[in-house]
Amino acid sequence: MSSTLTKPGPGPEAAAGTSAAAHKITATFRIRRYDPEVSDKAVWQDFTIEIDPKERVLDALHQIKWDVDGTLTFRRSCAHGICGSDAMRINGRNRLACKTLIKDLSPEKPITVEPIKGMTVLKDLIVDMEPFFQAYRDVMPFLITTGNEPTRERRQSAADRERFDDTTKCILCAACTSSCPVFWNDGQYFGPAAIVNAHRFIFDSRDEGGEQRLEILNDKDGVWRCRTTFNCTDACPRGIEVTKAIQEVKKALITRRF
The missing domain is CATH 3.10.20.30 (Beta-grasp domain)
Known part of the structure; x- marks a missing residue:
């Protein structure tokens, strides 16, 4: 009685590797x-x-x-x-x-x-981000309140939270700011990202520093430099409506209602 030896075929790992290479x-x-x-x-x-x-x-x-x-x-x-x-x-x-x-x-x-x-x-591919982060710091991206420290959390309605929800998504990647033609030509412009982060606190019902931030953005290198090209909105990897946020800050500067 004769027998035939069969060479074992490739195992599942080898097959997977071949598939990946293909x-x-x-x-x-x-x-x-x-x-x-x-x-x-x-x-x-x-x-x-x-x-x-x-x-x-x-x-x-x-x-x-x-x-x-x-x-x-x-x-x-x-x-x-x-x-x-x-x-x-x-x-x-x-x-x-x-x-x-x-x-x-x-x-x-x-x-x-x-x-x-x-x-x-x-x-x-590495750029100096310090001017970008300085503009971010200049708009005071933190909660400003007066009076005694509360003994409980500062409560906020869902509607109040929704007012600035979109601009909380910013991850400070600078994609919006570095897509802006105004920023390319004049690095002194605050840029979209800084304005977005100012918006996040200007429209926060718990914050009391809105007027201060608006005055900062009313500067010649502030929000009025925006030319509404929508480059910033197109570039945002988080889908933030950047141009809309900038327009809302402009409106707040005119009406002083926020």
């Missing part, structure tokens, strides 16, 4: 590079990698940094669209790298990645 595509990422220690000029550099199109741009940047060029520099933290640290211009639009899927970017063509505009580039 779904990969070849994508080129054209990244704007800048290193002040090497040159005072920025240059474009192409990186071609194999990657699953369902991955995010952040995953591609990780792959390039970890496997191709360790000098590539960018910010990222939570990787889930909450910290806002990986805002950058991808194919000419401000986006969060961790929320942008490669398959949505026409990957058959080079995908361009560059730092957000209107801010000083420190290295590669």
